[in-house]
Amino acid sequence: MAEEEIKKGLAGVVVDYTAVSKVNSDTNSLLYRGYPVQELAARCSFEEVAYLLWNGELPTTEELAAFTARERAGRPLDPVVKQVIDVLPVTAHPMDVCRTAASVMGARHELAEDSSREANMAKAVDLFAAMPAVVAYDQRRRRGQALVEPRNDLGYSANFLWMTFGEESVPEVVEAFNVSMILYAEHSFNASTFAGRVITSTLSDLHSAVTGAIGALKGPLHGGANEAVMHTFDEIGIRPEESLEDAAARARAWMEHALANKKKVMGFGHRVYKHGDSRVPTMKAALDKMIAHYGRPELLGLYNGLEAAMDEAKGIKPNLDYPAGPTYHLMGFDTQMFTPLFVASRITGWTAHIMEQLESNSLIRPLSTYNGAEERHVP
Ligand code: CMC
Numbered sequence: 001m002a003e004e005e006i007k008k009g010l011a012g013v014v015v016d017y018t019a020v021s022k023v024n025s026d027t028n029s030l031l032y033r034g035y036p037v038q039e040l041a042a043r044c045s046f047e048e049v050a051y052l053l054w055n056g057e058l059p060t061t062e063e064l065a066a067f068t069a070r071e072r073a074g075r076p077l078d079p080v081v082k083q084v085i086d087v088l089p090v091t092a093h094p095m096d097v098c099r100t101a102a103s104v105m106g107a108r109h110e111l112a113e114d115s116s117r118e119a120n121m122a123k124a125v126d127l128f129a130a131m132p133a134v135v136a137y138d139q140r141r142r143r144g145q146a147l148v149e150p151r152n153d154l155g156y157s158a159n160f161l162w163m164t165f166g167e168e169s170v171p172e173v174v175e176a177f178n179v180s181m182i183l184y185a186e187h188s189f190n191a192s193t194f195a196g197r198v199i200t201s202t203l204s205d206l207h208s209a210v211t212g213a214i215g216a217l218k219g220p221l222h223g224g225a226n227e228a229v230m231h232t233f234d235e236i237g238i239r240p241e242e243s244l245e246d247a248a249a250r251a252r253a254w255m256e257h258a259l260a261n262k263k264k265v266m267g268f269g270h271r272v273y274k275h276g277d278s279r280v281p282t283m284k285a286a287l288d289k290m291i292a293h294y295g296r297p298e299l300l301g302l303y304n305g306l307e308a309a310m311d312e313a314k315g316i317k318p319n320l321d322y323p324a325g326p327t328y329h330l331m332g333f334d335t336q337m338f339t340p341l342f343v344a345s346r347i348t349g350w351t352a353h354i355m356e357q358l359e360s361n362s363l364i365r366p367l368s369t370y371n372g373a374e375e376r377h378v379p
Contacts, residue, residue: 004369011271015364016197020053020352021186023272030278032186033057038282046156046181047071050128050348053186054121054355067125068155074129075150075159077137080108082147085134090142094135095218098340099211101134102127106207115205117355123206124351131344132156136163139337157181160344165332172293173331176286180324183279184342186349192216192223196350200357201364213350214343220266223346226338228266229325233302234335244301251305259313267322268310276317283323290330299326 007013022031030037033052040049044058051059051067059067084104088097105127106112111119137147148166150159157178161169169177187193196213200206217223236254239247258265270277291300303326310316328338 004367006369009271015189015194016357018188018353018356019056020349020356021188023188023278025272025274028273028276028278030187037183037279041179041182041282044182046178046185046345049182049185053348053352054124070125071129071156072150072152074126075133075152076130077133077147078105078108078130081105081130081134082137085138085141093218094138094142094336094340095214095224095343097138098131098134098343099214099218101131102207102214103211105130106205106211109207112205112207115203115358117358120206120351120355120358124347124355127207127210127347127351128344131347132160133163135337135340135344136160138340139164139334140166142334161331169331170293172289176290176327177331179282179286180327180341181345183283183320184324184345186346186352190222191219192346193350193353197353197357198364200354201361203361206351206354209354210347210350213346217343217346218339223321223339223342225266225319225321226325226328226342227335229322230329230335230338232265232267232306233299233326233329236302236306238302239298240296242298242301244297244304247298247301248305248308251302252309255306255309256313259310265306265310267325268318269316270319273317273319277319279320280318280323283320283327287323287327287330290327294330296330299330302326 020033022029022034024030032040032049033056035052035058040052044052047068048058048064051064081101081104084100085097088100106123109123109126111122133150140147145166148163151162152159154162154168155174155178158169158174161174161177189197192213195216196209199209199212220228232254236251255265287303288300291297303323307318307322310318324342325335325338328341329335333341
């Protein structure tokens, strides 16, 4: 029998249609429901983009007001979720905390066993509204700080920063954070979204699919890369007084050594984009603003040095996680919190895909070619 062709990692395999987003690797472009992501990042709030991903259209003023009110009502951390977080050790990775919180929210949801579109939309908005409190509180408890209650006079991004740091952030920082949330929100059939769609295809519930997606996102080949980028910067050594040129030279030397030792450097490369990630220019512009705001040119030196050395050696370009990592570092997030920030954003894309999967569901169940022992019998 002819051997079936194996598509390792499903590379290049088209498994379904989606109307949520379009990734075009030839033009390095990304559209959410038809809108270029860089336009959304420049002109919209993350709340508007979440609404767009779920509903297919940007909200009218009235629709946005109703949606925003609903999101604000869902912000406070459920006391039971807080109790569960409190019994988890601070040595647990924050992604494990996020995953557990999503699971607990599912078990406690009043519509837990209802998979209608209305129920799933309610669950999606609840997760979107509540996850910032989970992430913010988790960072605070690790620092021995108390929970900060949400502020309903602040938008999603400003409130997220408020709950994390217990003080209001300046508009430049809120804006950069909003941009990062929009850029992280959706990216077609990436590994975590596909994991969520696989779980949904069995007619399991939305929270199970999101919990599984969080597990998939944790890995350093996917969302965990934004944390890993910062570990690289730390390994090279961040020296706030250093000149941009000296930092760049040290980063270059580090990269040359890493590549000579066949190391995979996180924050570079992409399965779909081979000539550059569509989201990087927008996120890099936000990083540049944060570097200027915090007066930390040496971080730009490290950034430039790694990027140039990788490009010269292998022609591999940075992905979104590369500028996002140092941006979150400058804002004051602990390195382990970077991937949970990605979760808070991607909940929107995941749940849009979960609802889309259910609209024309077919169980996702591929085949494999057996290459184990020939048939044999118990002696
Ligand atoms: N560092 C060094 N070499 C690399 C890298 C990298 N980051 N990425 C790709 N390569 C090399 C790889 O070693 C291989 O070389 P060779 O052909 O000589 O063996 C070649 O490029 C092809 O790599 P691949 O891993 O087979 O390609 P892929 O399409 O399976 O990988 C990837 C895509 C994202 C898994 C990979 O580029 C990678 O591991 N990057 C680092 C992790 C990372 O930054 N992930 C975030 C992805 S984007 C945003 C997100 O989802 O969070």
